[in-house]
Amino acid sequence: xxxxxxxxxxxxxxxxxxxxxxxxxxxxxxxxxxxxxxxxxxxxxxxxxxxxxxxxxxxxxxxxxxxxxxxxxxxxxxxxxxxxxxxxxxxxxxxxxxxxxxxxxxxxxxxxxxxxxxxxxxxxxxxxxxxxxxxxxxxxxxxxxxxxxxxxxxxxxxxxxxxxxxxxxxxx
Amino acid sequence: xxxxxxxxxxxxxxxxxxxxxxxxxxxxxxxxxxxxxxxxxxxxxxxxxxxxxxxxxxxxxxxxxxxxxxxxxxxxxxxxxxxxxxxxxxxxxxxxxxxxxxxxxxxxxxxxxxxxxxxxxxxxxxxxxxxxxxxxxxxxxxxxxxxxxxxxxxxxxxxxxxxxxxxxxxxxxxxxxxxx
Numbered sequence: 001x002x003x004x005x006x007x008x009x010x011x012x013x014x015x016x017x018x019x020x021x022x023x024x025x026x027x028x029x030x031x032x033x034x035x036x037x038x039x040x041x042x043x044x045x046x047x048x049x050x051x052x053x054x055x056x057x058x059x060x061x062x063x064x065x066x067x068x069x070x071x072x073x074x075x076x077x078x079x080x081x082x083x084x085x086x087x088x089x090x091x092x093x094x095x096x097x098x099x100x101x102x103x104x105x106x107x108x109x110x111x112x113x114x115x116x117x118x119x120x121x122x123x124x125x126x127x128x129x130x131x132x133x134x135x136x137x138x139x140x141x142x143x144x145x146x147x148x149x150x151x152x153x154x155x156x157x158x159x160x161x162x163x164x165x166x167x168x169x170x171x172x
Numbered sequence: 173x174x175x176x177x178x179x180x181x182x183x184x185x186x187x188x189x190x191x192x193x194x195x196x197x198x199x200x201x202x203x204x205x206x207x208x209x210x211x212x213x214x215x216x217x218x219x220x221x222x223x224x225x226x227x228x229x230x231x232x233x234x235x236x237x238x239x240x241x242x243x244x245x246x247x248x249x250x251x252x253x254x255x256x257x258x259x260x261x262x263x264x265x266x267x268x269x270x271x272x273x274x275x276x277x278x279x280x281x282x283x284x285x286x287x288x289x290x291x292x293x294x295x296x297x298x299x300x301x302x303x304x305x306x307x308x309x310x311x312x313x314x315x316x317x318x319x320x321x322x323x324x325x326x327x328x329x330x331x332x333x334x335x336x337x338x339x340x341x342x343x344x345x346x347x348x349x350x351x352x
Binding site (some may be wrong): 018021022024025028029036061072073074075076077078109110111114133134135136146 | 190191193194195197198201202234239250252253254255256284285286287307308309310311312
């Protein structure tokens with residue numbers, strides 16, 4: 001009797017550990033659902049939207065300009081931020097706001113990305129705290145899942161802040 | 173008969189595979205990680221013999237789950253310059269501390285919130301905060317707790333700061349005193 005109870009308990013613990021580990025791997029390497037809050041990504045993502053963030057391209061280093069990413073905040077690692085990638089390492093980015101008369105530019109250092117919200121007037125982003133290390137990126141937002149009338153893939157940046165560069169040709 | 177046995181073995185193998193891989197990955201991600209130390213940046217504490225013999229350290233990942241570190245801890249951090257590389261350094265100052273830098277652009281610096289100042293023990297031969305500035309706590313990867321190879325130097329890594337390094341003015345002075 002006692003032995004059977006012990007065996008059952010051990011089995012249950014084993015299953016819990018196994019499924020816990022599978023869940024960890026899924027959340028860490030495949031993707032997760034995220035509830036976004038805050039005004040910084042309006043009108044692309046509004047308060048309380050649910051999005052799916054995939055973690056595959058982060059591990060394969062396939063994050064590109066124009067992608068929306070979830071990243072750990074540079075000043076508080078417990079907080080996550082949701083912003084658009086404006087520049088990758090080596091890109092030239094504009095550090096001043098759209099209404100400023102004098103435009104200032106800078107280059108993104110190695111291993112960093114430049115993040116900005118789509119709502120330029122109400123977003124604290126790389127324009128205030130500078131480039132963000134690539135390793136702080138947790139995932140790329142690829143689908144909006146809630147509310148139902150706005151389900152679908154993410155839209156292009158409405159701000160036109162991404163400086164287009166010549167596409168690289170194959171031989172250089 | 174043989175075919176049936178083969179099928180049973182295959183099934184057991186696949187089943188074991190689906191248990192072993194997630195469990196291993198989770199343990200390496202959450203609990204502990206074993207890593208080889210390369211380079212001379214932490215001499216004389218790690219790799220004292222130079223390139224010929226590499227030390228192996230145990231990185232405790234459970235201890236950094238809440239991003240808690242202390243001055244003098246040896247930690248591994250994802251390099252801010254190259255996200256594919258991890259670097260192992262000593263924490264010299266925490267957020268809010270004032271520090272005298274060795275070769276950074278500012279001579280004196282206050283560490284911003286959510287950042288750490290990390291340095292290799294081998295000044296001048298180490299790519300650390302003196303070249304790329306304070307690093308975000310979010311880049312923390314593990315806390316080096318033991319040297320496990322070579323066996324004659326097997327030891328628990330104690331928290332210690334080099335005599336001449338440390339914050340000039342620490343933000344949590346009262347807490348530190350209670351702790352020791």
